[in-house]
Amino acid sequence: MTEDTRKLLDGLGTTVPSVDYKRPTPNQVFEYIRDEIISMQLLPGQKISENTLAEKFSVSRTPIREALNRLSTLGFVEVRPQRGTFVTKLSMSFILEARFIRESLEVAVVNQLAENRVDSMAMECEKILADQAKAAKKKDALLFQQLDDRFHMTLADATGFKRVGGAIELEKAHMDRVRNLSLVELTGQYEHVLKQHHAILDAIMSGSPQQAVQAMRTHMRDVFNILKIAPVNHPEFFV
Amino acid sequence: MTEDTRKLLDGLGTTVPSVDYKRPTPNQVFEYIRDEIISMQLLPGQKISENTLAEKFSVSRTPIREALNRLSTLGFVEVRPQRGTFVTKLSMSFILEARFIRESLEVAVVNQLAENRVDSMAMECEKILADQAKAAKKKDALLFQQLDDRFHMTLADATGFKRVGGAIELEKAHMDRVRNLSLVELTGQYEHVLKQHHAILDAIMSGSPQQAVQAMRTHMRDVFNILKIAPVNHPEFFV
DNA sequence: ATTCCACAACTGGCCTACAAGTCCGTCCGG
DNA sequence: CCGGACGGACTTGTAGGCCAGTTGTGGAAT
Numbered sequence: 432m433t434e435d436t437r438k439l440l441d442g443l444g445t446t447v448p449s450v451d452y453k454r455p456t457p458n459q460v461f462e463y464i465r466d467e468i469i470s471m472q473l474l475p476g477q478k479i480s481e482n483t484l485a486e487k488f489s490v491s492r493t494p495i496r497e498a499l500n501r502l503s504t505l506g507f508v509e510v511r512p513q514r515g516t517f518v519t520k521l522s523m524s525f526i527l528e529a530r531f532i533r534e535s536l537e538v539a540v541v542n543q544l545a546e547n548r549v550d551s552m553a554m555e556c557e558k559i560l561a562d563q564a565k566a567a568k569k570k571d572a573l574l575f576q577q578l579d580d581r582f583h584m585t586l587a588d589a590t591g592f593k594r595v596g597g598a599i600e601l602e603k604a605h606m607d608r609v610r611n612l613s614l615v616e617l618t619g620q621y622e623h624v625l626k627q628h629h630a631i632l633d634a635i636m637s638g639s640p641q642q643a644v645q646a647m648r649t650h651m652r653d654v655f656n657i658l659k660i661a662p663v664n665h666p667e668f669f670v
Numbered sequence: 671m672t673e674d675t676r677k678l679l680d681g682l683g684t685t686v687p688s689v690d691y692k693r694p695t696p697n698q699v700f701e702y703i704r705d706e707i708i709s710m711q712l713l714p715g716q717k718i719s720e721n722t723l724a725e726k727f728s729v730s731r732t733p734i735r736e737a738l739n740r741l742s743t744l745g746f747v748e749v750r751p752q753r754g755t756f757v758t759k760l761s762m763s764f765i766l767e768a769r770f771i772r773e774s775l776e777v778a779v780v781n782q783l784a785e786n787r788v789d790s791m792a793m794e795c796e797k798i799l800a801d802q803a804k805a806a807k808k809k810d811a812l813l814f815q816q817l818d819d820r821f822h823m824t825l826a827d828a829t830g831f832k833r834v835g836g837a838i839e840l841e842k843a844h845m846d847r848v849r850n851l852s853l854v855e856l857t858g859q860y861e862h863v864l865k866q867h868h869a870i871l872d873a874i875m876s877g878s879p880q881q882a883v884q885a886m887r888t889h890m891r892d893v894f895n896i897l898k899i900a901p902v903n904h905p906e907f908f909v
Numbered sequence: 910a911t912t913c914c915a916c917a918a919c920t921g922g923c924c925t926a927c928a929a930g931t932c933c934g935t936c937c938g939g
Numbered sequence: 940c941c942g943g944a945c946g947g948a949c950t951t952g953t954a955g956g957c958c959a960g961t962t963g964t965g966g967a968a969t
Contacts, residue, residue, distance in 0.1 A: 455922085482950090494922080497922095513951055515949090534778070595770065695952085696952095729954085732955090735922090753961060913967085914965105918964100920959100926954085928952080936945080
């Protein structure tokens with residue numbers, strides 16, 4: 432595929448996704464674009480064309496629009512009528528709020544889990560953390576982050592609630608956009624993050640809500656502090 | 671308007687809403703249906719026809735579908751392909767989760783406000799509570815609830831965050847659906863709720879995070895306990 | 910009387926065409 | 940040379956129709 436063709440695809444990457452007829456088209460488009468935004472393959476401020484996407488997926492604008500509308504309500508894209516649809520720029524206040532919401536929920540989760548332990552959760556978490564230790568050794572950033580996702584999601588799901596995990600994942604996604612601006616710079620943090628994960632899990636399993644809450648709070652704030660540098664290194668992606 | 675005509679409108683009420691050309695049509699439809707669902711004018715399990723709505727609003731199905739899709743992601747309606755769109759039935763586990771999420775956020779809000787007081791917020795809250803006292807005296811359920819909304823929203827907005835208020839409002843809306851099943855039965859609770867609102871505000875303004883958090887927790891659980899009776903009185907609306 | 914099947918009515922998913930607004934380059938007049 | 944008006948090439952918004960799948964009904968066969 433030539434460089435010119437890539438431009439025609441509006442910067443949406445070269446791997447053309449094929450639609451699976453068994454799953455709803457809007458879902459597939461939604462997930463595809465969302466992942467491209469989170470992973471910074473679609474850059475903040477970049478224009479997204481409904482027509483281009485429609486050609487790319489070989490569908491009409493209708494399912495594309497449905498996907499973009501959902502991304503819009505979640506804050507990943509901004510639809511400006513008669514002007515275009517754009518990947519939202521990052522902003523510190525937005526990220527700060529994401530941390531606030533996420534911390535509120537994560538703290539509530541570990542508090543509940545420490546009060547009411549779930550053994551199956553502990554087993555799964557420990558396996559995830561073991562894998563994450565391997566990923567840290569191999570400096571596999573992508574894998575490490577996926578396992579980070581799964582760790583927090585496993586905690587949330589252990590409460591038995593169905594939507595909390597999704598809500599946490601959403602706020603985490605907004606924070607991950609910033610994190611993915613400079614993934615390589617974070618390799619030094621792996622051991623630190625891993626230690627905090629263990630501290631959270633240990634506090635939960637020892638049945639100490641206050642300790643678990645404190646460990647999660649510390650974890651959230653440390654993660655956020657790492658992100659604070661991003662606007663300095665990449666001001667063009669911030670409002 | 672005759673009873674027959676009402677049936678033709680698919681139970682969506684008799685007041686035909688006129689679209690405001692200045693605002694996006696999907697937004698208006700979204701808000702209209704959402705409010706009808708929250709206020710129990712559209713009952714859980716009831717079928718919603720896209721075509722009927724399109725006629726009712728004198729628009730095509732396109733903006734209607736956009737509104738219904740948004741309502742679907744928020745859990746107010748359920749779209750079953752080739753079968754129909756239905757108002758979601760209530761479920762205790764869903765409401766319990768709504769309380770969990772809402773309590774997490776509200777607690778975090780008052781905690782932050784107690785640590786960092788905002789005087790303008792206090793002024794507005796006190797005015798709201800004064801009005802709410804009047805509404806309680808007049809046993810005006812609708813007004814009381816609207817002011818309840820505004821009280822919690824004012825607290826959330828005082829943090830300076832833009833999305834927290836909306837998130838709280840959403841979970842509150844799901845709880846209000848249950849509450850609106852038996853509004854009249856709650857008149858005895860007005861003074862109790864009002865007292866708790868004052869306790870929350872006082873704790874915030876006295877700069878005591880722990881007290882504010884505890885007051886909000888108590889408030890959330892008391893409100894939830896009121897809702898627990900609903901499935902017994904109205905089992906047909908629950909899954 | 911009961912079971913099964915075919916058909917008609919209706920649903921949401923998707924497509925195409927058109928409407929309305931924005932942006933930018935070009936051309937004309939000064 | 941400069942400035943403003945105009946037009947064309949975009950953008951998203953909306954309308955309306957077709958399609959595939961589901962459902963309920965009524966008639967035929969047992």
